[in-house]
Amino acid sequence: MENFLLFSLSILLLNSLLHGGLAIAAKTKDGLEEWGYAPVRPKAQMFWWLYKSPNRVENPSKPWPIILWLQGGPGASGVELGNFKEVGPLDSNLKPRNSTWLQVADLLFVDNPVGTGFSFVEDTNLLVKNDEEAAADLTRLLQNIFTRNKNLQKSPLYIVAESYGGKFAVTLALSALKAIEAGTLKLKVGGVALGDSWISPEDFVLSWGPLLKDMSLLDKKDFEIVDSMAQKIKQQIRDGLYINATYSWTELEEVIQQRSNYVDFYNFLSKDTESGSSSSVTASRVQLSKKIALQKYSKYLISQRSTPGGSDDEQRDLMNDIIRKKLKIIPDDIKFDQQSDYVFQAMQGDFMKARIKxxxxxxxxxxNVTIYNGQLDLICATKGTEAWIEKLKWEGLQNFQSKDRIPLFCGKERVARGFTKSYKNLHFYWILGAGHFVPVDEPCITLKMMTAITQSPALLSN
Known part of the structure; x- marks a missing residue:
């Protein structure tokens, strides 16, 4: 705790200049942490937080990797959720996390898109409306961070995403590559990793009914109702009625929960059957549905921690109190929240669009594209992920599909914790026993996976 609070700020520009659209950054005394604001557009500032690994090795022949973590939502905070609840160096009790990915790479967390977490806009009209706009902002963020740090330019960047973050990841990777080719961005894209990612909403909603029926969570009558609603969503997507499809998606989730006694969309074997307040959903049903979902999202992550405690309010207080005091650059009028309803509302027209192309x-x-999926996830079920992979037009797909899977183990145990297969630059990991939040449910095998993805010099020989 003492080490966490001990720091020396190196302010590049005064906090009062933030609203003027200028960059501001700070770092710890030992230089292992940096954070700041990047002006991605006038009156739009994105917050970022970079951790440098204590295992970092300077080796020109095998450069040290950097992982950029992209959270889902859209509008969920990567600086809080991904950082403190999943893969960062400290958990939500500010205790060291034994399974942190910082062991094998530097970690860069962002609150993306603007309006999420500590990121902000001075006019809600500046909120992004689609994945491409979010990717453009993220590209400007990378230009801001990497342009002023030549050491970071030597490290390959791995864009790792969870949930809706997968759509951000693939659009960002293409935007970054374009900027690199144009000479406006100096970095090397090492690869993209899509964890339980919302790449094809159509395939996921179509997977829910069959999966739940096979698991005895729906019977034949329930399945027919659910499948009929999923087919309606499929048609709305085909007709380009994306906002209608988003509302129908919300209705489908509600019907599934009611008919399954409130199955947990993040782990369909979870015993938590808390129903939330879906009966009160009215005209703002999408907004309320996301709020309920985020509560379950946060509650599920908290329940999986090895240390007790941590209500939603306590997590919010952590960010608005202890973390704010540590960072010292957060404007007084910016209050942290785990999920921005405004961001989700602004993006609802893009929410149901696929990013298979x-x-x-x-x-x-x-x-290099790596796809990994938790066996027990429902919202981004493995069945749906396998369905959209089959739609790829990539020339190596048939060879990939013909490959045999290889079992994955942790330590000396010989019980398979997952399976993987690869062909050329496409890699897939099936993670057994994990739900939507794979690093939380299966930290050992996930850390091993990230070591292989990044080819990290730290643990590759272990």
Missing amino acids: EVDELLAKGV
Whole structure:
């Protein structure tokens, strides 16, 4: 705790200049942490937090990797959720996390898109409306961070995403590659990793009914109702009625929860059957649904921690009190929240759009694409992920599908914790026993996976 609070600020520009659209950054005395604001557009500031690994090795032949973590939502805070609840160096009780990915790479967390977490806009009209606009902002963020730090330019950047963050990841990777080719961004894209990612909403909603029926969570009558609603969503997507599809998606989730006694969309074997307040959903049903979902999201992550405690209010207080005091650059009028309803509302027209084409483009460009999925996830079920993979037009798909899977183990145990297979630059990991939040449910195998993805010099020989 003492080490966490001990720091020496190196302010580049005064806090009062933030609203003037200028960059501001700070770092700890030992230089292992940096954070700041990047002006991605006039009156739009994105917050970032970079941790440098204590295991960092300077080796020109095998450069040290950097992982950029992109949270989902859209509008969920990566600086809080991904950092303190999943893969960062400290958990929500500010205790060291034994399974932190910082062991094998530097970690860069962002509150993305603007309006999320500590990131902000001075006019809600500046909130992004789609994934491409979010990618453009993220590209400007990377330009801001990497341009002023030549040491970071030597490290390959791995864009790792969770949930809706997968759509951000593939659009960012293409935007970054374009900027690199134009000479406006100096970095190397090492690869993209899509964890339980919302790449094809159509395939996921179509997977829910069959999966839940196979698990005895729906019967034949329930399945027919659910499948009929999923087919309606499929048609709305095909007709380009994306906002209608978003509302229908919300209705489908509610019907599934009611008919399954409130299955947990993040782990369909979870015993938590708390129903929330879906009966009160009215005209603002999408907004309320996301709020309920985020409560479950946060509650699920808290329940998986090895240390007790941590209500939603306590987590919010952590960010608005202890973390704010540590960072010292957060404007007084910016109050942290785990999920921005405004961000989700602004993006609801893009929410149900697929990004399979972008994955194809990355594969065609030779970018390493890793897909990993938790066995027990429902919202981004493995069944749905496998369905959208089959839609890829990549020339190596048939060879990939013909490959045999390899079992994955942790330590000396010989019980399989997952399976993987690869062909050229496409890699897939099936993570057994994990729900939507794979690093939380299966930290050992996930850390091993990230070591392989990044080819990290730290633990690759272990």
